[in-house]
Amino acid sequence: MLPQFGFVRAQTLDEAFAQLDAADTRVSAGGSDLLGCLRDGVFDCAKVVSLSRLDALRGIAANGGGLRIGALARIAEVAANPTVNERYAVLAQAAGAVASPQLRNQGTIGGNLCQKPRCWYYRGEFHCKRKGGDTCYALAGENQFHCILGGQGCYIVHPSDTAPALVALGATVRIASREGTRTVPIEEFHVSPRDDVQRETVLRAGEVVTAIDIPAPPRGLRSSYRKVRARGSWDFALAGVALALQFDGTTVTGGRVALSGVAPVPWRARAVEQAIMGQALTPEVAERAGAAAVEGAAPLKRNGYKVPLVRNVVREALLAI
Ligand SMILES: Cc1cc2nc3c(=O)[nH]c(=O)nc-3n(C[C@H](O)[C@H](O)[C@H](O)COP(=O)(O)OP(=O)(O)OC[C@H]3O[C@@H](n4cnc5c(N)ncnc54)[C@H](O)[C@@H]3O)c2cc1C
Missing domain, CATH: 3.30.390.50 (CO dehydrogenase flavoprotein, C-terminal domain)
Incomplete structure (x- = not known):
C-alpha cells in the first residue's frame, strides 16, 4: 500500500526547485519506479514533486552537431526517434529493450538513469547496507542476478539499459538546481558502492536532471x-x-x-x-x-x-x- 505523502505538480522549474528545498522530498517524472519504491517501503518521503508539466524538459532536438534529449522524453519516444535511430542506433536499441511497451510509454529517460536498483534484499524488508544497515544480504544469499564486477560492500547491478548506451556515446547529463546548472559526463554520474554505498547518482538534494546531451557522431x-x-x-x-x-x-x-x-x-x-x-x-x-x-x-x-x-x-x- 502507498503511504501518505504530499504531492505537488510543479508548473515551472523554479517552482520545482522551491518545492524541493524542503527536507524529505522526492522528484517524480513518470513515477513508474518511484511509486513502486514508496509502495514497497524502500524509502519514504514527506512530499513528491512531479515534473510532468514541465514542457521545457521534453523533446529531442539537434544541439550543435549533436542531440539534446529532454529528461522528460519518454523512453518510447527515444526508441522511435528517427535521428536517434539513424545516428545513435545503440541508444534506440537500448531504449527499445527497456521493460514493456507500457513502461516505455510511461517512463522517462531521466527517470531511467536515476531509477533505484532491483536487488530483492534492497527492495524487500531487509535493512541492508544501501539502506544504512551493516550487512549486504546478497553476499551470502540469493545472488544469481547480482554483480560480477565492481562490487564492494554492496553487490547490486545498475538496472538501466539506456545508461550504458549513453556511456558508449560519451553523453553528458545536464543538472539544474536553485544554485544554477552543471554538466556531468554520464560516466561520472553514477556512484559506485566503493565510493558511497548509499548513493546511486551524484545528484545532490534539490537537483534535477534536465537533459542529456550526446555529441555529434564521429565519422565512421x-x-x-x-x-x-x-x-x-x-x-x-x-x-x-x-x-x-x-x-x-x-x-x-x-x-x-x-x-x-x-x-x-x-x-x-x-x-x-x-x-x-x-x-x-x-x-x-x-x-x-x-x-x-x-x-x-x-x-x-x-x-x-x-x-x-x-x-x-x-x-x-x-x-x-
Ligand atoms: C516491471 C518493470 C520492468 C522494468 N524493466 C526495465 C528494463 O528492462 N530496463 C530498464 O532500463 N529499466 C527497466 N525498468 C525501469 C523503468 O525503466 C523505470 O521505472 C523508468 O525508466 C523510470 O522512469 P520514470 O520517469 O517513471 O521515473 P520515476 O519513477 O518518476 O523516477 C525514478 C527515480 O528517478 C528520480 N528522477 C526521475 N526523474 C528525475 C529527474 N529528471 N531528475 C532527478 N531525479 C529524477 C526519481 O526521484 C526516482 O528516484 C523496469 C521497471 C519495471 C516496473
Whole structure:
C-alpha cells in the first residue's frame, strides 16, 4: 500500500526547485519506479514533486552537431526517434529493450538513469547496507542476478539499459538546481558502492536532471546494444553490451564499450576497447576482447554463469557490428 505523502505538480522549474528545498522530498517524472519504491517501503518521503508539466524538459532536438534529449522524453519516444535511430542506433536499441511497451510509454529517460536498483534484499524488508544497515544480504544469499564486477560492500547491478548506451556515446547529463546548472559526463554520474554505498547518482538534494546531451557522431561510427535476459518478455539485463565504435574500413580506430547487468554502475569496458583498437574484428580478436571483458571478474556463489555469458555476448556483438 502507498503511504501518505504530499504531492505537488510543479508548473515551472523554479517552482520545482522551491518545492524541493524542503527536507524529505522526492522528484517524480513518470513515477513508474518511484511509486513502486514508496509502495514497497524502500524509502519514504514527506512530499513528491512531479515534473510532468514541465514542457521545457521534453523533446529531442539537434544541439550543435549533436542531440539534446529532454529528461522528460519518454523512453518510447527515444526508441522511435528517427535521428536517434539513424545516428545513435545503440541508444534506440537500448531504449527499445527497456521493460514493456507500457513502461516505455510511461517512463522517462531521466527517470531511467536515476531509477533505484532491483536487488530483492534492497527492495524487500531487509535493512541492508544501501539502506544504512551493516550487512549486504546478497553476499551470502540469493545472488544469481547480482554483480560480477565492481562490487564492494554492496553487490547490486545498475538496472538501466539506456545508461550504458549513453556511456558508449560519451553523453553528458545536464543538472539544474536553485544554485544554477552543471554538466556531468554520464560516466561520472553514477556512484559506485566503493565510493558511497548509499548513493546511486551524484545528484545532490534539490537537483534535477534536465537533459542529456550526446555529441555529434564521429565519422565512421557504428553502434549497437545487445541485451540478454532470462525470458523473451520484459526483463532486466542479465548481461548486455553497448558498442559505439569508429571504423576506418574494417579497422577499429576509436570508440567506447560499456556493459549492463554486471556491475553496480554502467561499466565502461576499457580492456575490451584496448583489445580491439587498431584491429579488424576477426573471430580471434572478438574472442580475445570477450575474455578481456571479464578480466578481474569476481562472481558470487550463484552468478558464475555471468562470466561466460558476458564473454560471449561481447564476442557476438563485436562480430555482428
Ligand atoms: C516491471 C518493470 C520492468 C522494468 N524493466 C526495465 C528494463 O528492462 N530496463 C530498464 O532500463 N529499466 C527497466 N525498468 C525501469 C523503468 O525503466 C523505470 O521505472 C523508468 O525508466 C523510470 O522512469 P520514470 O520517469 O517513471 O521515473 P520515476 O519513477 O518518476 O523516477 C525514478 C527515480 O528517478 C528520480 N528522477 C526521475 N526523474 C528525475 C529527474 N529528471 N531528475 C532527478 N531525479 C529524477 C526519481 O526521484 C526516482 O528516484 C523496469 C521497471 C519495471 C516496473
